[in-house]
Amino acid sequence: MKAADVKKITIIGAGSMGHQIAMLCALAGINTTLQDINKDALQQAELKLQELMNRWVKKSKITENEMETAFSHLHLTTDFQQAVQQTDFVIEAVIERLDIKKEVFRKLEKHAPPEAVFASNSSTIVNSKIAEAASRPEKICNMHFFFPPLIMDCVEVVKSAQTSEETAQLAMGICERIGRTGVLLQKEIYGFIANRILFALSKEAMFLYEEGYADFKDIDLICEKALNHPIGPFALADLSGIDVMYDANMQLYYETGDPADKPAPSIEKKVKAGELGRKTGKGWYNYSTEGGH
Known part of the structure; x- marks a missing residue:
């Protein structure tokens, strides 16, 4: 066909x-x-x-x-x-x-x-x-x-x-x-191409945020201004859905058994709070206020 x-x-x-x-x-x-x-x-x-x-x-x-x-x-x-x-x-x-x-x-x-x-x-x-x-x-x-x-x-x-x-x-x-x-x-690999590259970026961004090196807004700003990304990793998580990121990380963890592949604590906290991004009005950014992010 x-x-x-x-x-x-x-x-x-x-x-x-x-x-x-x-x-x-x-x-x-x-x-x-x-x-x-x-x-x-x-x-x-x-x-x-x-x-x-x-x-x-x-x-x-x-x-x-x-x-x-x-x-x-x-x-x-x-x-x-x-x-x-x-x-x-x-x-x-x-x-x-x-x-x-x-x-x-x-x-x-x-x-x-x-x-x-x-x-x-x-x-x-x-x-x-x-x-x-x-x-x-x-x-x-x-x-x-x-x-x-x-x-x-x-x-x-x-x-x-x-x-x-x-x-x-x-x-x-x-x-x-x-x-x-x-x-x-031509061959399978978990996360394919774009998401594997994105996962690496997001994982590092999350590490830098959770370790207190910079606020998530500033990490997004650096990615946008210095790396010329159209949107930073935290804003992108809000756009895609934080629960989608959580499910993807959990699936990887189920496959590898490596605790390092589990969702970051901040991601887990957001999912438990129902703060999933744009679709719920709040994620890393608050979209219920006028203008949002």
Whole structure:
């Protein structure tokens, strides 16, 4: 199967990543189904997409007709079986926990067509671990989009030892079809490329903050002014979700058993307090006050 042959794509999970990935596919003219078990999550996703696309129309990024056409290609449902029973390609975008992802892949194996290809949008977990739940490892890969997917022009496509070249090239072709730059990783490694580099930066930033060398705001300022980063590591954690960072660190710890891979105490404290970043109004920075960060 070639990317041009893909008639229907299903996105599992309507969270901050899933609904925007679904919109990318719909904007490309692909019949797209966005599935989530939570009806409220689907309603919120639809409202966010309508608001975002209306802004795009006002900024002349797309026409009103293009927006309406895209929404005509987008279908939302809580019915998992209905979402996948006639799909060609599935992108899983649920919470960054291996047990939950494996459960999704078990259900996909049961209800999706035998020829369907499965991709995980996991930002850290290699697809071979998730593929254990299905009996088609050659048709499984990672497609790691970056947040926010409607803005960020990069997708890490990752092969396991069992991923076929046809599957990898299909995923790369879909990236091209939806207007994103796909980069193919020939081997699996936890965290892939971008996040491994980011983890190293974030870990060092957290060490410097917790040891009292500088305030987190000043560490962000140095990264922005001296290293020319568009956003500092603490502000980036707020943007991505501090809980996402916590889950990623915990998954690495489960794999290595190395206490050094556990989330930093400050991260754990934020998660326990429910201060997860922009999505909760407070993380490292306070977004509930006028202007936020």
